[in-house]
Amino acid sequence: MKINTHLKSVLLFIPIFGNSLICYNQENYLPENNTVSFNGTFVNKNVDDEFKAASDNGLFKAMYDIGAVTDEQRELLNLKLFRDDRLLYFMESVPGSDLYISNSGYMAVLDMHLHFIQQVSIRFYNDTGKFVYSDTFEYASLFGFSPMGEKFVVGTDKELMIINLRTGKSNSVECCSKFAFSEDEQILATAKESRLTIYEQFQPVYKINTGLFYPRGIAVSSDKKKVYIIDKKNLKAFSLSDYNELFVKKLPENYSYRNLMPVPNAILAGVHYRYQGISSGILMVYNSQGDILNEKELATKNYDEFPETKSPQKSSSKYDQIPWPFIPFDDVHKVWNHYEQHMGDGTGYWAYLHQGLDLEVPIGEPVYAVEEGYVKLVLTIGGASYWRLAISPDQVSGYSDGWLYAHLIESSIQVDVGDYVGLHDYLGDIIYWSADWGHIHFVNIHDQGTIWYYDDDEWGINFNPLLALYPITDAVAPVIENFSTGSKFGFCANETSNYLDPDSLYGDVDIILKISDYHGDSEWEQPAFKTYYWLKSLPDNSLVFPKTLGQILNHTYEFYNAGGYEGYAPLIYKKDNLHPSPHWMNESRDYFQILTNNNGDSIAELSETNLAFPTTDYPDGNYRIFVEAWDEFGNMDYDSMDVNFDNFNTGFSDISFVNNNINCFPNPAADYTTFEFDPEDEFSSPVTISIYNNSMMLIQKYLYNSGDRNSSQLKINLEGFTGGLYFYKIVKGDNEFTGKLIIR
Secondary structure, three states: OOOOOOOOOOOOOOOEEOOEEOOEOOOOOOEOOEEEOOOOOEEEOOOOOOOOEEOOOOOEEEEEEEEEEOOOOEEEEEEEEEEOOEEEEEEEEEOOOEEEEOOOOOEEEEEOOOHHHOEEEEEEEOOOOOEEEEEEEEOOOEEEEOOOOOEEEEEOOOEEEEEEOOOOOEEEEEOOOEEEEOOOOOEEEEEEOOEEEEEEOOEEEEEEEOOOOOOOEEEEOOOOOEEEEEOOOEEEEEEOOOOOEEEEEEOOOOEEEEEEEEEOOEEEEEEEEEEOOEEEEEEEEEOOOOOEEEEEEEEEEEOOOOOOOOOOOOOOOOOOOEOOOOOOOOOOOOEEEOOOOEEEOOOOOOOEEOOOEEEEEOOOOEEEOOOOEEEEEEEEOOOHHHEEEEEEOOOOOOEEEEEEEEEEOHHHOOOOOOOEEOOOOEEEEEOOOOOOOEEEEEEEEEEEOOOOOOOOOOOEEOOOHHHOEOOOOOOOOOEEEOOEOOEOOEEEEOOOOOEOOOOOEOOEEEEEEEEEEOOOOOOOOEOOOEEEEEEEEOOOOEEEEEEEEEEEOOOOEOOOOHHHHHHHHHHHEOOOOOOOOOEOOOOOOOEEEEOOOOOOOOOOOHHHHHOOEEHHHOOOEEEEEEEEEEOOOOOEEEEEEEEEEOOOOOOOOOOOOHHHOEEEEOOOEOOEEEEEEOOOOOOOOOEEEEEEOOOOOEEEEEEEOOOOOOOOEEEEEOOOOOOEEEEEEEEEOOEEEEEEEEEO
């Protein structure tokens, strides 16, 4: 596999880097604490099972435990930061999910608790554990410390921000996909597509058209005379005096550039060799003229290869069928979090919908492509645990669809933007998420461009992945559980927490099911995929409301943005203090799915939260409600419940009273309501106002003195009234007026 077998002996270089000495391997120029992974990327030897993070120079190392986890968050506990073997400080609880350590001992902690609105909060601590700075960023996908370790860089869709942690001040330059400093940090180089920009003191001094549309790495030489850039096949060097191209080096078939690292008198390139089930990381050392000084294979891994077998089509699905992304491809793998699953912290305070499908797998499990196509993105949204890639079958500048694979080990990822991937190609390995397992976040997304950036119009969600994965052999049907003691279903006044007696339903009613589902041998409880309901009158058993779709967990969203899903959550699920959002890490999770917030189609609109079942459209009497709950695999549970509609069919006359000059407000009411009369009306007799409960029992009677022209209102204190439906009757002589009063 050697590209060049010409080797030279190399002297030992020990320059000053930041505040520490760096020792280099005499044979290959590589700093002693670095090596090359089997995918060609540079990795830190100090990061292992014991030390979870380390500075580039290897001087600072951190160990920590992982506590509770969610779909996108991890609790880091018992952190110890070391300088060499000396403990610097201990932090019992770390306020974030991942971290970076600088060459001067600063620590950046990335907090992902607002990931569902594309935000990451970063807190910084110095080498004594003292908090020094924090900020929150939207659409961040580029992170890292500067060489001296006192600046931190965050790249968003708007800018590249450079934060000076010693002063608290920041500078910003144009957004980019790659960045690199000179060793003394006087020069900053950035790349986005074919544009390479050179900055001095954060001011642009030159823009170079490199001709490389998919840049994979850049570096500024140690003497600040050259800047290097790579794509898959090319390494180019440009002069920093006249910005002319100095040389270009090309790789043969099956080799690709992955990383660059400047060292004194040379440039190191991490190269990936991949062919016939072998993935190897190769270090290539070039001198300042582009001559190869050394070439050495430093890591290798054998991976399985499989024929590109297509999955058979399912006639019941409109989606192209795909295999599962793990071996065996023809087995259902453990589902942890469901598409559009109700998620939260177990309280009634907030909730959102899960944006894809989470599959639980062992740590380090290989991931395979479910469809051939072109790599559209490879990036992280929050540190080492959040690397992801997406592959689309269409390499177009307009909109296209593709599969997103998230939570991969960066040093295992086999591809980069612009690469072509075949069906069942090995993509990379799953990171550790909890103490003994990992997971993939998997979903079909929609974006535009030959490169998909993490920006504010990106990654629209297309459909529920379980509708495309094949085979689906689960035989466990959903279960419709009792909503409460003595009631199979739940009923409440529309968009309230006023729960109604099934024997006395009135007004606009939300119908709620408590549904439980399990996929195969997974211990994680799921919601129902699809619900239906219909209504028959009793005792004749005639259909009065046809079978209608309640909800289907297969909605399309414009943006990959759970901030919107938080708004959609109460459209699909009931959430209040009695029925809080399920805790994401409970294996048993209660899902209260609302059937009636839908006009019967498969499109979710926020305005549909106002929809409900109108019991007033039907005569008072007995009815039977029927429901079905389905999963994606064709399994179904069925149940019914008898109810009574009671909308005040009392026999009161509906005779209008004195030109209808009476107004009751507010209605619905809470603490009080007011009956207002027109003072210009003259009444020869008093007016009585009677309040009845929904069982037509008289609760209270009031008298309005119609002869008092200065008294045009009668205010009624509702303290002591329980929430629900009431009726009022106004009587003046032989005239009556009746109406409804809702008390919250």
